[in-house]
Amino acid sequence: MDKKKTGIRKERIPAQKEEEGTVRKGPWTMEEDLILFNYILNHGEGLWNSVAKASGLKRTGKSCRLRWLNYLRPDVRRGNITxxxxxxxxxxxxxxxxxxxxxxxxxxxxxxxxxxxxxxxxxxxxxxxxxxxxxxxxxxxxxxxxxxxxxxxxxxxxxxxxxxxxxxxxxxxxxxxxxxxEQSNDSYWNVEDLWPLQLLNGDHQVI
DNA sequence: AAATAGCTCAACCGCCGCTGG
DNA sequence: TCCAGCGGCGGTTGAGCTATT
Incomplete structure (x- = not known):
């Protein structure tokens, strides 16, 4: 859908105070995607709770796993189910x-x-x-x-x-x-967009 | 142009099974 | 055997978009 082109979806849950230890919920930001993407590229899949902690993401392991499997995985195909x-x-x-x-x-x-x-x-x-x-x-x-x-x-x-x-x-x-x-194949940001960014090696820099 | 109904899909929730201590 | 932690799975929700009125 074209909604994906419009940018990051509004937070489902009102923006929470980014307190230490709080778990973030709702849509993933490009920055978060990049962090997760880089982390998994460097350390591999699995041990999702460790991924969540070690990567510095304020997400649950489950959330990281879901995001990776459903969206970030390089081989994931989107839209146009034949x-x-x-x-x-x-x-x-x-x-x-x-x-x-x-x-x-x-x-x-x-x-x-x-x-x-x-x-x-x-x-x-x-x-x-x-x-x-x-x-x-x-x-x-x-x-x-x-x-x-x-x-x-x-x-x-x-x-x-x-x-x-x-x-x-x-x-x-x-x-x-x-x-x-006939739905679009793109999203807010394509996973392909993260490939060049992964060279930044997770330093949270987003263009 | 505005309102609203309908649709899509990302993400959450809760349950279950497996594994290791 | 029991228990806790974890990963995986299926069901559900709701924000944002499009189509229709």
Whole structure:
């Protein structure tokens, strides 16, 4: 979305006093990204609590891990989920259910968060819409959570998932439901932007 | 032009499983 | 065996954006 071009999002939580020991929450700043990026480049992934402490970021280890995995990782791909990927997601979801991290493993460069968001915003809405219009037969698809429409409780349901995948990827639906996939690939600052900056080796200098 | 409804997605929360002491 | 710490995961939230009225 273009919102990403507009700069850093407003703090979700009102700017906290930067007291010693307080944990920062909300959107990451470019400076924080750079620090984390440099740190992981130099020390590698893992031991996230140590990363959080040693890097000087006032973030939790979890937050650092999430930021790295979902955004900073060099191999992360953003936006433009292809029709093939959509099909794969649908098929895998039919097999695996809401195992987003498992599904993500089959989609190199895609994060579980991205797939989860994709499913919720695109597929689930589509299914809801379709079921209300076409009364899709979902008798065999039992829900296992509030947010799940199709699940893998029935391991033999993969073919059903495939049926739905075909229906979703059909040209008609592709042009209607999926044309909104044309989203921008950029963000506030691209990860690529951090590569030259990492030469600064984490001295917090931001151009 | 303004209001508002709808959509997207980054980030948080809470739970669970694993591991080491 | 129990417990604490940690990482990983799935669900949820809400800010910011776009589209529509």
């Amino acid at each position: 029709a093939e990927e959509q099909l794969l997601i649908i098929q895998l979801h039919a097999k695996l259910g809401n195992r987003w991290s498992k599904i993500a493993k089959y989609l190199p460069g895609r994060t579980d968060n991205e797939i989860k968001n994709f499913w919720r915003t695109k597929i689930q809405r589509h299914v809801k819409f379709s079921s209300s219009v076409n009364t899709i037969n979902t008798r065999h698809c039992s829900g296992n959570s509030q947010s799940s429409v199709i699940t893998a409780t029935d391991q033999g349901s993969s073919s059903k998932g495939f049926d739905m995948a075909e229906s979703l990827i059909s040209p008609a639906t592709t042009t209607t439901s999926f044309h909104m996939m």
